[in-house]
Amino acid sequence: MAAAIVGTVAVVLLLLYPAWSSAAGEGQRLHTLFSVECGDYFDWQSVGLLHSLRKARQPGGVTRLLSCTEDQLSSYRGLGIGHTLEVPSFSRHPRTGDWYPAINKPAGVVHWLKHSPEADNVDWVVILDADQIVRGPIIPWELGAEKGKPFAAYYGYLKGCDNILAQLHTAHPEFCDKVGGILAIHIDDLRALAPLWLSKTEEVRQDKSHWSTNITGDIYGMGWISEMYGYSFGAAEAGLRHKINDDIMIYPGYIPRPGIEPLILHYGLPFKVGNWSFTVVHWLNHVQTDAEFIVILDADMIMRGPITPWEYGAKRGHPVSTPYEYLIGCDNILAKIHTRNPSACDKVGGVIIMHIDDLRRFALLWLHKSEEVRADKAHYATNITGDIYGSGWISEMYGYSFAAAEINLRHIIRKDIMIYPGYVPLPGVKYKVFHYGLRFGVGNWSFDKADWRNTDVVNTCWVKFPEPPDPATVMKEDPDARERDLLSIECGRALNKALYLHHKRRNCPRLDTIHIKSNKIDQISTAKKFERVTHESSQSSNRANIGSMGAVRKKIVERAIATVSPVHRSRRFTRSSRMWIIAVWVLSIIVFLMVISMFFTDRRRSVSRHRASRSLKPHV
Known part of the structure; x- marks a missing residue:
């Protein structure tokens, strides 16, 4: 009997739970944020996320926090992608000069809290990443979030919460939660957290002595996940303990738990289905290859023979490349700023022969370092970079050398390749x-x-x-x-x-066919020269014929006409001269006859006058 009563109560509670949840959310104002930078890379991600939010019928407003420099903003074309708040770019830190675009996320949230009227008319905030697809509405109170207890997804690889990193950067390492990906938080908690999130990110980012993989879990050991630790350490400082969920989000390619329907797809990692694959970053994960070594060339090169790794001694950990001695930045302040291992900076480029395993762990770092050097306009000068234009054109080359130095790839430098x-x-x-x-x-x-x-x-x-x-x-x-x-x-x-x-x-028409057509056109234009008499009029006729042809063949015909044999030209000139001579002779004869005619006419008139005067004298 008691069991029946308990069962009945449980059923009633389950039936009433949605109503209680709805009642708890009545009057609760919700807003969603995500952070991006200027550029095509983030624009298509923004389109995907915004579309999924609309399709999921996410309640409340959505704001895209757009971090751009003034130079970027002047040429940026994506302002119409959803509701956008422009925020100052922290990619290049205004105080330290550190290049770290991920810090724009906490910096953008701080700016939104200070300058957006939306922040004064909201109770709950959901913060997402741009590279996510939402499959259903994200309602904080339905997920169990409370004031003082935000909701977040589990990020188990943040092992810095368990070691010296947390002990150094928070007074409450026991409160450090391994979370990220999605955050559902009360506005009051966010106001307390945001400044700490930003300052702790700056703090961890500057702690280069503890960037190593065994401390942070960052596979690159480059401090790329400093912002994630900044959040966890900032939340610990603010005394926030999270409702942690490991089922709300999944990386495509991972196997979901039975019966679980994740609300968020986070496509930050490569994934594939059969022969199809997708990654947000680079070629390596787009193309299926069983090659052991990869040869990378520039477009402005001509091959004279095959390049094989074994011929030049390439091996894992030791790529082969050619010397670029003008990369003087490897020896000065540029390397000291952009790599922790400046002594390993090799002045190389042009031809690269690298093991596929080295390339997989190196490529993304190459991209990041190129962006970092490109943004460092304070060190563009020729005496620092060796760039004769002093405009950062060789930032990618330094990006390569500095990235290789970071993971201690030492090159076999060969002068006999290029x-x-x-x-x-x-x-x-x-x-x-x-x-x-x-x-x-x-x-x-x-x-x-x-x-x-x-x-x-x-x-x-x-x-x-x-x-x-x-x-x-x-x-x-x-x-x-x-x-x-x-x-x-x-x-x-x-x-x-x-x-x-x-x-x-391309099956272009044969050259001999073009020459035949050119000769025919030349003959037509020559005939018109005879009719026109003057050489200039014949030239204009020739140009008219050429102008009537297609643009593609115009130059070819002009070239063909320009190469008409000198003998043919001399014949045409001779014929033209004869015509002139004949015309002059005819004109001379006509003039001569006219003069003679005038002379005899005057003679007859004078004779007539003389006779008339003689006939009048007897009457006088």
Whole structure:
């Protein structure tokens, strides 16, 4: 009997729970926040998150906290993506100069609390990441959040909560919760937490001596998750203990628990289904490859032979590359600012041969370091970077060297792989790569890729670069200069051969067909010259014929007409001269006859007058 009563009460409680939950939420004002930066990368994530929030019918307003510098904002095109609050960028810290974009999240929340009227008209706040998809409404009170007890997802890898890191950065390490991903918090708690969240992030970020993986759990050991620790340590300082849930969020690719429907998909890690895969970051996880080594080249290179890792001694932990001695930033303050291991900074670039395992742990760091150096405008100067333009153009090269130094990848540097055309080669070396990034020339001929930046040589049939000289004409006594010029000629010829084969694969019309058509057009224009008499009028007729042709063949026809044989031109000139001579003779005869006619007419008139005067004299 007692068991029946207990069961009945339990059923009634279960039936009434939704009503109680709804009643608890009546009058509760809710707002959702997420933080992004200016750029296409965050724009498409914003579109995805906002769409999912609308589809899930998330109650309350949604604000995108947009962190941009003034320069970025002036050219940014995504302001119309949802309701947006512009917040000052902390990517480059205004006080320390540290490059750490993740700090924009707590900095943006602090700015929203101070400057947005929405913060004065809300009871609960949900904070998400941009790389998330919401599958249902996120209601704090339905998740069990209370004032003083925010709700969050479990982040088990934050092992710094259990070791010296927490002991150093919070007075209450016992309150440190391993949480993140999603936060549902009362506005009063958020006001107390936000400044601490920001200051603790700055504090952990500056504690470089405790960035190592065995302390933080950060696989890169670079302090990238300082913001997450900033949150946990800030919450501990504020005395907030979380309602922690390990089922609300899942990374796509992970196996869900039976019977659990996660509310949030967090696609921050690579995942795949069959042959399809997705990652928010880089190629390595987009492409299925069973290669052991990867060769990375630049587009402005010409291959002369195969590049194999075993030929140059590449191995795991020791990639092969070519020397870039002008990267002087490896020896000065630039390396000291951007890497903890400046002594490991190798001046390399151009050709890279790297083991796939090294590349997987290195690539994301390469990206981050490139962004970091690019943002460091205070150190763009030529005497610091070696960049002759002093504009940060080689930030990516430093990003590579500094990232490699961070994970202690020491390079095997080979001078016998690549050469710039125009440079004197090493004796006896058979280079595998031409890197034509700089101007080079032989005699009066030269080539600079920058001169062809706005010329479409790929889609215009049979167009090519100026032909380099014949190698047989290189007769220099200095063997070094001779080898240098021969390599330059080889590079120029290789580019033109590549263009020729490209046009051939595109099924461009045959050159002899074009010449025949050009000759026919030339004959028509020549006939019109005879009709026009003057050389100038015939030229304008010729230009009119060319103008009526398609734009693609126009240049070819002009070139063909320009190469008409001198004999043919002399014949046309001779015929034109004869016409002029005949015309002059005819005109001379006509003038002569007119003069004679006038003379005889005057003679007859004078004779007539004389006779008339004689006939009048007898009457006088």
